[in-house]
Amino acid sequence: MKYDYNSLVNMLRSSVVNVTFEKVDGTERTMQCTLQSQYLPEQYRNMAPMLTETAPTTISVWDVEHAGWRSFRVDSVRKVF
16 A cells, blocks of 8 residues: 555654554564654654655654654555554
8 A cells, every 4th residue: 555645644643653664774664653742752842843844755753662753755654553
């Protein structure tokens, strides 16, 4: 299934999402991530909207399990659940 930038960002803004994608090195990764402000440390809460407006090919997200910013390419997404 193909995912588009806007639908992914909307999902991430409304919930914590598991995203499976192919990393640049060719390996597959599943990341539990979000753009919901309640999960972000206070100093980052105003950054989430800016990070998603930079490039419609890449999405920066908060990795819930590793408590840090990560990103993935929209065209590399294999599954969202």
